[in-house]
Amino acid sequence: MTLLEARGVVKRFGGLTAVNGVDFSLDEGRIASVIGPNGAGKTTLFNTFTGIYAPDAGDVRVGGRSIVGLTPDRITTLGVARTFQNIRLFKNMTVVENVLVGMHARVALRLWDVVGHTPAFRREEGRSVRQALDLIGLVGLSGKEDALARNLPYGDQRRLEIARALAVGPKLLLLDEPTAGMTQGEARELMAFLRRLISEFGLTILLIEHNMRVVMEISDRVTVLDHGEKIAEGPPAQVQRDARVIEAYLGRGRAGAAAP
Amino acid sequence: MTDVPSPSGPTTGAVDVAPGLQRWRSHPVLLNVLVAAALFGSAILVWVVPRSIIAFMAFQASLLVIYLLPLDVRTKLAWAAVALGVLMPMLGTHNGYYMEVAIQVGIFVALALGLNIVVGLAGLLDLGYVAFYAVGAYLWAIFGSPQAAKFLPIEGVFPLPAPWFFAFLILGLAVGAITGILLGLPVLRLRGDYLAIVTLGFGEVVRVLANNLDKPWNITNGPKGITPISRPPLFFEPALSALGIDAPPSVLYPLLFYFMVLGIAAVVIVINRRLEGSHVGRAWEAIREDEVAAQAMGVPLVRMKLLAFAIGASFAGVMGVIFSAKQLFISPESFTFLESIGVLAMVILGGMGSIPGAIIGASAVTILNLQVLKGLSLWLNELRNSGLTVLGYNLADLPSQFEPAKYERMIFGMILILMMIYRPAGIFPARRRKLETYHRGEEPAA
Numbered sequence: 279m280t281l282l283e284a285r286g287v288v289k290r291f292g293g294l295t296a297v298n299g300v301d302f303s304l305d306e307g308r309i310a311s312v313i314g315p316n317g318a319g320k321t322t323l324f325n326t327f328t329g330i331y332a333p334d335a336g337d338v339r340v341g342g343r344s345i346v347g348l349t350p351d352r353i354t355t356l357g358v359a360r361t362f363q364n365i366r367l368f369k370n371m372t373v374v375e376n377v378l379v380g381m382h383a384r385v386a387l388r389l390w391d392v393v394g395h396t397p398a399f400r401r402e403e404g405r406s407v408r409q410a411l412d413l414i415g416l417v418g419l420s421g422k423e424d425a426l427a428r429n430l431p432y433g434d435q436r437r438l439e440i441a442r443a444l445a446v447g448p449k450l451l452l453l454d455e456p457t458a459g460m461t462q463g464e465a466r467e468l469m470a471f472l473r474r475l476i477s478e479f480g481l482t483i484l485l486i487e488h489n490m491r492v493v494m495e496i497s498d499r500v501t502v503l504d505h506g507e508k509i510a511e512g513p514p515a516q517v518q519r520d521a522r523v524i525e526a527y528l529g530r531g532r533a534g535a536a537a538p
Numbered sequence: 539m540t541d542v543p544s545p546s547g548p549t550t551g552a553v554d555v556a557p558g559l560q561r562w563r564s565h566p567v568l569l570n571v572l573v574a575a576a577l578f579g580s581a582i583l584v585w586v587v588p589r590s591i592i593a594f595m596a597f598q599a600s601l602l603v604i605y606l607l608p609l610d611v612r613t614k615l616a617w618a619a620v621a622l623g624v625l626m627p628m629l630g631t632h633n634g635y636y637m638e639v640a641i642q643v644g645i646f647v648a649l650a651l652g653l654n655i656v657v658g659l660a661g662l663l664d665l666g667y668v669a670f671y672a673v674g675a676y677l678w679a680i681f682g683s684p685q686a687a688k689f690l691p692i693e694g695v696f697p698l699p700a701p702w703f704f705a706f707l708i709l710g711l712a713v714g715a716i717t718g719i720l721l722g723l724p725v726l727r728l729r730g731d732y733l734a735i736v737t738l739g740f741g742e743v744v745r746v747l748a749n750n751l752d753k754p755w756n757i758t759n760g761p762k763g764i765t766p767i768s769r770p771p772l773f774f775e776p777a778l779s780a781l782g783i784d785a786p787p788s789v790l791y792p793l794l795f796y797f798m799v800l801g802i803a804a805v806v807i808v809i810n811r812r813l814e815g816s817h818v819g820r821a822w823e824a825i826r827e828d829e830v831a832a833q834a835m836g837v838p839l840v841r842m843k844l845l846a847f848a849i850g851a852s853f854a855g856v857m858g859v860i861f862s863a864k865q866l867f868i869s870p871e872s873f874t875f876l877e878s879i880g881v882l883a884m885v886i887l888g889g890m891g892s893i894p895g896a897i898i899g900a901s902a903v904t905i906l907n908l909q910v911l912k913g914l915s916l917w918l919n920e921l922r923n924s925g926l927t928v929l930g931y932n933l934a935d936l937p938s939q940f941e942p943a944k945y946e947r948m949i950f951g952m953i954l955i956l957m958m959i960y961r962p963a964g965i966f967p968a969r970r971r972k973l974e975t976y977h978r979g980e981e982p983a984a
Contacts, residue, residue, distance in 0.1 A: 367831070
């Protein structure tokens, strides 16, 4: 079943068309990647999927429901979670608090429960904390629950961002350059982890990635953007051989000589 | 930052406020004797020399001692109850000025805690906070005085009978919250400096409205202000007489206001703590840290920001009602921009986003203004009038521009500057909650 579907998505910033009529669809339980040179419109496309930008034209559907015009928090409650290209953790909050914020929309408490410390509050808070600890363990940050997010090493911050996104309880996970700044070994570890998420939690994952080895290894499908337009799409092996893709990355004239 | 478990566990319920003092926690008897000595010693000192500011400051310092020593929470609360519930009213009755200081401190503690939610937790810089205080104050001032009869065509109802005051406390809460939402709605999309400017304007608009709404209908009586404002009934007077205690109203009213302010401040502190330690407080802090990320994690920005404005404003609304009843007279001059800045200074001085910080900040600034700087300028004035000669210069020859009273604001400003340079995070900076203080489904720690 199609979980995410975009039709003719257009996003302009003044005179610049960052995303121009992109169609995209992603089936449940799959893992897809969006690649393209810098400034190709990958993150902008992500932002239209998560409601940070409203598309100027076209439609985005999650689970068959149009999300155009919804605020990001509403889209999140529909089961879409994301990480950011430049890590955007709540820096002055602890690891466990970061994850707990991700659960915000799932906490069914009224103000009175909080102020009155009702049994419902204790139950919900206890449940949230236990789940948060599970997620922290899942991404391998156990023992660092009380550390401030800004004091974590870079790789741990990336893990924490994923844990926070998982706390939302997503069906679809959007990861914007998750292996940026990682060694090849760390990237491999992360890929194994993403595969586990799909098999164990039935997640669907969409990546923006620059690390081609990662992309080719893990993706079911690869979509290539250039200057805001989709220039190729398909299984990794096929995309890899596509003349237009090679041209976009390496420039005209050298395309024939330098196939990766 | 560290994996080492903190020395304070939920079982003992102690708060690790002063890590350096932790090693004394195994000597509770000694600590309690110390607290008793400080508290009763300073209280007796105030009783014997009621005019000594230093004696009263020693009493205030002993309250700080209770907070800082590593006693368990229940013991601390018991000592605080003795100090604030018994000793302070006695001392305040002995010297009425100290009661006034205590009431003002209580009012500003509640205001600072309200603003702390908006500025400290949610990170929304509000420079017009006093507007909500004004709304509460005018609410009771108008209906608790003959003023309402000037624009409402009803005869013989106003001023409302004194017991209505208590209904207006709730009404002040509600109207404060609504005003908070009214301010919040247009500024939802604004951040940082822009938000600050709009809230500043809002504060001024409320003051100017109060100043000018004496025509075409005389609602606020303009710059002349409103008086006399009804005070709440002395409902406990018959009970006191039955016990054989006869005290004049001049003693009973300050006591009533003192206990009301104390009670409301205590409730405000509890509400603050509970909000801070819940998904609501975490959502506010997430908004402060990164609005975009917070929203992407499912935090509804609009609702949470409005909630912050509404709750912060409601505390100010309630305290406004009390303020107008206590003062008997209010005018727009009580609600200037400087008042907003004053409350903000309390929050920043104490430590943004920190509840103990807001409390100590409000207390320190109020005591500094009402007591220390006043005392200092009185003392300097005395020196001057006595014709003391320093380095061959007779102080009596100082031109009037150098009058000590004029130094007050300057010294206050200098203290602020020095604090921001040497302790930018405030007196008691916000601390992160440790995992063990979170409920995990078991019985929570106190």
